[in-house]
Amino acid sequence: MSVGVTEVFSARRCATTCPYCGVGCGVVATSTVAASATPSAQAAQVSEPRIDVSVSGDSIHPANRGNLCVKGSALAETLVTQGRLLRPRLHGVDCDWDTAMDAVAHGFREAIARHGPDSVAFYLSGQLLTEDYYVANKLMKGFIGSANVDTNSRLCMSSAVAAHKRAFGADTVPGCYADLEEARLLVLVGSNAAWTHPILFQRMQAARAADPGKKIVVIDPRRNATCQLADLHLALKPGTDALLFNGLLHYLHSHGHTDAAFIGAHTEHAAAALAAAQAMTPEQTARECGLDPADLLRFYQWFAAHPQTVSFYSQGVNQSVRGTDGNNAIINCHLATGRIGKPGAAPFSITGQPNAMGGREVGGLANQLAAHMEFNSAHIALLEKFWRTPNTQPNVAPAPGLKAVELFEAVERGQIKALWVMATNPAVSLPQSDRIRRALQKCELLVVSDCSAESDTLQLADIALPATGWSEKDGTVTNSERRISRQRGFLPAPGDARHDWQIVCDLAQRLGYGEAFDYQSPRDIFVEHAALSGFENHGERAFDISALARLSAREYDQLGPLQWPVTEKYPGGRKRLYDDGHFYTESGRARFVPVQASAPQPDTAQPSTLQQSAGFLLNTGRSRDQWHTMTRTGQARRLQDHQEAAEIHMHPGDMQRLAISDGQLLRLGNAEGMFLGFARTDTGLQPGHLFAPIHWSDSNCLAGRVDALVPALLDPISGQPQFKQTAVSLQAVAVQRWATLLLPHAYAGAIISALGKRGVLQHWYRVQFDAGMRLELALSGGVDWKALLGTVLPQAFDWHWRAMHAVRGQRLVASDHALQLQLFEHAERAQLPDRRTLEQRFSADLPGHTGAWLVAPADPGRILCSCLQVGERAVREAIGNGCDTVEALGESLRCGTGCGSCKPELTELIMATQPELIPALQE
Numbered sequence: 001m002s003v004g005v006t007e008v009f010s011a012r013r014c015a016t017t018c019p020y021c022g023v024g025c026g027v028v029a030t031s032t033v034a035a036s037a038t039p040s041a042q043a044a045q046v047s048e049p050r051i052d053v054s055v056s057g058d059s060i061h062p063a064n065r066g067n068l069c070v071k072g073s074a075l076a077e078t079l080v081t082q083g084r085l086l087r088p089r090l091h092g093v094d095c096d097w098d099t100a101m102d103a104v105a106h107g108f109r110e111a112i113a114r115h116g117p118d119s120v121a122f123y124l125s126g127q128l129l130t131e132d133y134y135v136a137n138k139l140m141k142g143f144i145g146s147a148n149v150d151t152n153s154r155l156c157m158s159s160a161v162a163a164h165k166r167a168f169g170a171d172t173v174p175g176c177y178a179d180l181e182e183a184r185l186l187v188l189v190g191s192n193a194a195w196t197h198p199i200l201f202q203r204m205q206a207a208r209a210a211d212p213g214k215k216i217v218v219i220d221p222r223r224n225a226t227c228q229l230a231d232l233h234l235a236l237k238p239g240t241d242a243l244l245f246n247g248l249l250h251y252l253h254s255h256g257h258t259d260a261a262f263i264g265a266h267t268e269h270a271a272a273a274l275a276a277a278q279a280m281t282p283e284q285t286a287r288e289c290g291l292d293p294a295d296l297l298r299f300y301q302w303f304a305a306h307p308q309t310v311s312f313y314s315q316g317v318n319q320s321v322r323g324t325d326g327n328n329a330i331i332n333c334h335l336a337t338g339r340i341g342k343p344g345a346a347p348f349s350i351t352g353q354p355n356a357m358g359g360r361e362v363g364g365l366a367n368q369l370a371a372h373m374e375f376n377s378a379h380i381a382l383l384e385k386f387w388r389t390p391n392t393q394p395n396v397a398p399a400p401g402l403k404a405v406e407l408f409e410a411v412e413r414g415q416i417k418a419l420w421v422m423a424t425n426p427a428v429s430l431p432q433s434d435r436i437r438r439a440l441q442k443c444e445l446l447v448v449s450d451c452s453a454e455s456d457t458l459q460l461a462d463i464a465l466p467a468t469g470w471s472e473k474d475g476t477v478t479n480s481e482r483r484i485s486r487q488r489g490f491l492p493a494p495g496d497a498r499h500d501w502q503i504v505c506d507l508a509q510r511l512g513y514g515e516a517f518d519y520q521s522p523r524d525i526f527v528e529h530a531a532l533s534g535f536e537n538h539g540e541r542a543f544d545i546s547a548l549a550r551l552s553a554r555e556y557d558q559l560g561p562l563q564w565p566v567t568e569k570y571p572g573g574r575k576r577l578y579d580d581g582h583f584y585t586e587s588g589r590a591r592f593v594p595v596q597a598s599a600p601q602p603d604t605a606q607p608s609t610l611q612q613s614a615g616f617l618l619n620t621g622r623s624r625d626q627w628h629t630m631t632r633t634g635q636a637r638r639l640q641d642h643q644e645a646a647e648i649h650m651h652p653g654d655m656q657r658l659a660i661s662d663g664q665l666l667r668l669g670n671a672e673g674m675f676l677g678f679a680r681t682d683t684g685l686q687p688g689h690l691f692a693p694i695h696w697s698d699s700n701c702l703a704g705r706v707d708a709l710v711p712a713l714l715d716p717i718s719g720q721p722q723f724k725q726t727a728v729s730l731q732a733v734a735v736q737r738w739a740t741l742l743l744p745h746a747y748a749g750a751i752i753s754a755l756g757k758r759g760v761l762q763h764w765y766r767v768q769f770d771a772g773m774r775l776e777l778a779l780s781g782g783v784d785w786k787a788l789l790g791t792v793l794p795q796a797f798d799w800h801w802r803a804m805h806a807v808r809g810q811r812l813v814a815s816d817h818a819l820q821l822q823l824f825e826h827a828e829r830a831q832l833p834d835r836r837t838l839e840q841r842f843s844a845d846l847p848g849h850t851g852a853w854l855v856a857p858a859d860p861g862r863i864l865c866s867c868l869q870v871g872e873r874a875v876r877e878a879i880g881n882g883c884d885t886v887e888a889l890g891e892s893l894r895c896g897t898g899c900g901s902c903k904p905e906l907t908e909l910i911m912a913t914q915p916e917l918i919p920a921l922q923e
Helices: 097-115 130-144 158-168 177-182 198-210 225-229 241-254 260-266 270-277 282-289 293-305 323-336 356-361 377-387 404-413 433-442 500-510 522-534 553-557 652-657 745-757 785-792 835-841 872-880 886-893 903-913 915-922
Strands: 013-017 026-033 051-057 120-124 149-151 185-189 215-219 232-234 309-313 346-349 418-422 445-450 463-466 475-478 483-487 615-621 647-650 665-669 674-681 689-693 726-732 737-743 761-769 772-779 800-804 810-814 822-826 863-865
Touching: 013 483, 097 120, 097 418, 097 445, 097 463, 097 500, 120 130, 120 404, 130 149, 130 356, 130 377, 130 475, 130 500, 130 522, 149 404, 158 323, 158 346, 177 198, 177 309, 177 346, 185 293, 198 225, 215 225, 215 293, 225 903, 232 293, 241 270, 241 282, 241 293, 241 323, 260 323, 270 323, 282 293, 309 323, 323 346, 356 475, 377 522, 404 433, 475 522, 522 553, 647 652, 652 674, 737 745, 737 835, 745 761, 745 772, 745 785, 772 835, 785 822, 822 835, 863 872, 863 903, 872 886, 872 903, 886 903
Parallel strands: 120 149, 120 418, 185 215, 185 309, 215 232, 309 346, 418 445, 445 463, 615 689, 647 674
Antiparallel strands: 013 026, 026 051, 475 483, 615 726, 647 689, 665 674, 665 726, 737 772, 737 822, 761 772, 800 810, 810 822
């Protein structure tokens, strides 16, 4: 058969897919073998050839059309061996693969024999490729016989999955990215797309410029970067999304704006949904949601007036105890108006990870089976038949397994004896992360496979297995518009790293299931996955890519992006679902879901571990240039410039009331745990609300795991935790001395440990740069640095103590010929030198070390444009000199002319400093 084809290699040019968000951008990686290095003075051999890599957007990939955000454009800078796990480890000691896998197999075999199949579990990740996911799910659910397989995707999109299944009978996203451009009304709900999905945001911007009549509404408690594109921002109370859309459903019905023909022909249970919403008049809805009635009515009127409407929603809706209801409330409004399966009309759930959708396809969630099958007798029998499971065991798991939070609670109870965590960091990302760490420490056998040696979870592992990373892996991923794309490896695996699917198959073979897991390549796995999707599927299951089941190795290698389903009827894929009015419920009709009108209360338990100075409601989320727990983005120096430390965003009125200034160290606390971050003014927040990023961990700072504060409050249907409204107390931390320390990577841990033992270390965070590591330290008192360094640095470290009194009392430690360690301290943090200048001078040849260069240039302020290194100070000056548009700033400073991720913030800064320009900018 004929499938889409894209050019894979041209010389050393490789077409692959970005490993970050769910947009699924195409990337072209160009690798060049550098000339061999000069022979070592101590060995008469030539070092390994160096491979230089550059990345660019793939101009023919339909998701991004050649564009990349700042994270994608910096991918080549993350391809370093520093911080990589290169060898298997058994109880912290390097070993060979046979030794490690024998131990894994023994632990799993013993647990199953003594306690049954449900005593073991896998915890997977949206960072895995579909082929990795498939074999892990097949082994656990199909052969071990347990459904204890869940994924970190539970934390970001499981409420959307549950809502899709309730409404459509299948986990399906009806629309496509083109609908974002074709819509005349675009409603973004709980999505800061400017930061979380920048390429789609840029497509929205371009569509708005081409169609000035297009309306854009942002619904979010916080005025975020995406709001600069909005005609209307509804800053509703956290957790009231379902009420807002219940109110919209009531308004549409009571004002005659529903599609009676569509409802009658293609839906069921409309009357029950309308009855549940009947109390939500516009006035009542405005009160419950904390909105201006006029603004709310304007939104309702716009929705009624625009048949081409896309509702684009993400974690802000999903991460709630009412996340599933919130999703269904949105879908109800689209069903009521027939706005589904049509160009520019769809409810659109956007995923956060590159392969969250692929994980759903293969049954990566504990309540799913492979190929979108359910835990019923017919589907279980079908899988047993297809997989040819042995009859000497329970075969396919008979019932759903434990969802993410429940799974780790079972680890804590001792119910789960052996746990394998793949490509994720639950010790940081799950709610009650302190409790999760304690549970993992108690687990009888914790296996972690990862490419990073520095994740918090891997530090707790009994067995650590080195996995390949993005540049080495080969397989497929599925993005948020159901588009399957190839991810292709273009670099050799470092050290002893192996592909995740190979590691899982190794365990399967050692457990006696080798025949069913005798795959030779990712292609072998993919075609089996494709065949299963069509096996005895007579149009009953939405997910079907059976037309790809006979791909040859060459066709698989050349497979171009395709949207599923891919069948004989749709050999080139299908752009939109439900355009024929057929759904995957028993009746073939879409289901309205009654959503109750009562507003849930946030967790209001008073903090008990810290003295409370002020009560706040904390919202958590992503930063622009970072990804998950920074095991990848932390390797790219310029991605630290926009925000190099954990921050706590506050409303300026709250800061003034509590006498808190920008950059001050703050402590948040409650009964669950503690979090440290630096204060930052945020006029987009409501009074009494805070925002903090999710990315920092114990590996890169002290008390930076914000999820240590989040209680385990779950949506009762999806099991997704609530991350968006946590009650916390806030305190300012009194710091006596601030210090900046630059040194080789190898000594950073010893310095932190030594300071901790002396009882003076209040906070630290690290920034990795090319030549070393920079530590930023907050101290409760003075430190005898000369004595401390003398005990920490090895005797072979050639250093001299030098006091540079001429430069603000700063001090410098240097070697004879090059700066190998630099130390600066001051009572005021702002008086320390510009860090980028220090980094650039580190390891430089500076005969005499006069220190004159330490009179560094003025701090450029927060770096807004990471690509071109343009700081906020320069942008403000340019605006003051007449640059009153983003384009003018680009001509003057070049900011915004790279990936474009900084454009929303540039616009925000213009609006903040030149409010008279706001109407023109919004147009």
